[in-house]
Amino acid sequence: MKGFLTHALAAGTLPDVITWHELSHPEAVRQSVATYRAWEKDLFKGTDREGTRLPVNINEYAFNYHTSVPGQMIQWVSAIEESKVDADIAYWNIDGNLSDSAVQSNRGNGQWWLLHSYASMSGHTVTVAPPFPGQNYTMQGVATLDEKKKQSRLLFGGSTGKGHITFDNVPRKIFGDSVHAWVSEIDWSGQIGDNSGPKLLTETDLKVGADGKVVVDFGDGALPRLKESSAYEIVLSPAGKAQGTRSAPVRWQGSYEAEDAAHTGSGYSKNGPEGSTGDVSKFYTSGGYDVGGLRTGSDVTLDFAVDVPEDGTYDLSVFANSLNTFDEVKDQGPTNVFLRVDGQAAGEQELYLPLGYKWVVWDHTDTTVHLTKGRHTLTLAAKSLDGKRATKGDAIVDRLTLSLPDASAAPQVYEGELAWTSGGAHPVYDLPKHTPVPATGSGAVRVAKHQTATFWVYSPADREATLDVDTLGAADARLSVNGHDVLHVTRSRHKVAVSLSGGVNKVTVTGGPDTTLVDRLTVTPTDGTLRTRTYEAQDAELAGTATLTPLPLATDGTAITGIGGDPGNGNTATFPVAADEAGLYALRIRYSNPEQSQATHYNPDPLARHADISVNGGETQRVGFPNSFHQDNFWELTVPVQLRKGQNTIAFRSEELPNFDGTTYASDTFPGVLLRSRYAPLIDRIAVAPYARVVR
Secondary structure: OHHHHHHHHHHOOOOOOEEEEEOOOOHHHHHHHHHHHHHHHHHHOOOOOOOOOOOEEEEEEOOOOOOOOHHHHHHHHHHHHHHOOEEEEOOOOOOOOOOOOEEOOOEEOHHHHHHHHHHOOOOEEEOOOOOOOOOOOOOEEEEEEEOOOOEEEEEEEOOOEOEEEEEOOOOHHHHOOEEEEEEEEEOOOOOOOOOOOOEEEEEEEEEOOOOOOEEEEEOOOOOOOEOOOOEEEEEEEEOOOOOEOOOOOEEEEEEEEHHHOEEEOOOOEEEOOOOEOOEOOOOOOHHHOEEEEEEOOOOOEEEEEEEEOOOEEEEEEEEEEOEOOOHHHOOOOOEEEEEEEOOOOOOOEEEEEOOEOOOOOOEEEEEEEEEOOEEEEEEEEOEOOOOOOEOOOEEEEEEEEEEEEOOOOOOEEEEHHHOEEEOOOEEEOOOOOOOOOOOEOOOEEEEOEOOEEEEEEEEOOOEEEEEEEEEOOOOOEEEEEOOEEEEEEOOOOOEEEEEEOOEEEEEEEEEOOOOEEEEEEEEEEOOOOOOOEEEEHHHOEEOOOOEEEEOOOOOOOEEEEOOEOOOOOOOOEEEEEEEOOOEEEEEEEEEEOOOEEOOOOOOOEEOOEEEEEEEOOOOEEEEEEOOOOOOOOOEEEEEEEEEOOEEEEEEEEOOOOOOOOOOOOHHHHOOOOOOOOOEOOEEEEEEEEEOEEEOO
């Protein structure tokens, strides 16, 4: 690099951007940037480029062990931000998932939400003093102060146990004598596991000490001990005059490693060590080990000993993995296992464990179990207790997690003062004395004409929810969901039932002629306001090669295959659907996409399929469908469509798209290597519901 700079300077060909790979460890970013800047300063001295600092873009960083893990990635983020360079995560795995950030369709894992919190930062960075400067795999962080918003944000992580966080030199002219603090955890949900976003641990007011310090302690009292796989977010604002605060949505949680579970039966294996700081080419695995043996023909049981604090219905997640191309899983797809509590047949559940594009790529299957206070044994077994059903496939298990949700967890609250703003919208903390609803958090967001406040709303499924925009005083604004207007917000009209997409939804308040103070957005799962009609695969009219194929995990046992093919094909599926009135509807498509090319490098090559969807023979809407790893592994995707009152038709078709010259096709150019699919996904069923309806 130094020789290159010397030559380029002499030749008058200095580049616009300097770039290199950084594929060793996070601290190497600081070291390499410092070394490069020293060379630059030395070589440019006495020339017409003296004082020049070329932009640096690190064009690959992080390994398999790091990607998807918030507690690992924050260490890279802090080094990159502190060095004031740009950087791009390395592309080690599958295409289309934002370098191990995006999962399924429209969803994100823990890394996605970490980067989302990073993108939420504004203002300027402030100095962060970690306990072990310059040491990899220790607590690191990045922090900002935005004087206009009157907010400070800290992202940190990378250590286990207690944590002592001090905000020093807190400016009283911005924050006053007290701050309002939101403390959240961004946990690891697996490489391809869906994550609901930062989980609130506490929301409280804290005093600014006489020495100008605000302290947040983990592992003592209200806050749990830190996890090295998690990142944490702390947001400070003035304490304001709002009265209400949120409770943490989870009252208790526990994690149980599969390698610590007792086991019986033949075929059991303890696998590992997997990825570690000493072997970053392998994937991160909780505890470093995983367990195999739940497979076709086995009789393995895994017994997890748990101890829970009270009676209740607990959320249970099984972190597991099967290779989608492995012989044992080719037939059924997801591997079925049997979950029971304390060895009882009553309440035994059949769970389907998730697939991945490689071994040791973790996702999670979720369910609930009712437990009484005290000790229990949770069993994963390859055979049902009555012996009539058995596992089909081959799965490895990393861990179980249990959590007890708080009674207030169902409605999600998004505070106005934390919204993303544009056009001049900004938080306010000096609220009106008399408001139609008690204000919560620390303040509100002021939205005037053409200004916007955006909330990023998570939904666990493609389903109905009611959105309530709480305003303080007069209101005049538009509410949109994923780009579609759903409500004119006034003081008397502020609730709307909406068909949310599973995963991440963009909910935006746009100001009107009269300024609106938005205190909060409350999102509550509801059912029945938006009438939903469901149509199974067998309800469609099929043409050409489109046909019904039996699949065990399809809702009625069949799915439509063979939609699409060569250019100009007539291989289509057309659903007759009814609508009570004309307007915008949510078309929810339960689909699978198994198409995968043979890998030509270390990257597996699953293909995205597309469908050209038309309503009543009108213009087509092209929709992409990510690979679901198997034809019997179904996901959902919501597509907005316009329907007329009464009977409608929704048609699905597909064909391979040409190259940029408009005529040549991928199969013509690269024989034997499939680059683009000719086919639409398999369709199990569709559901149609009104996109939105005002709730009075």
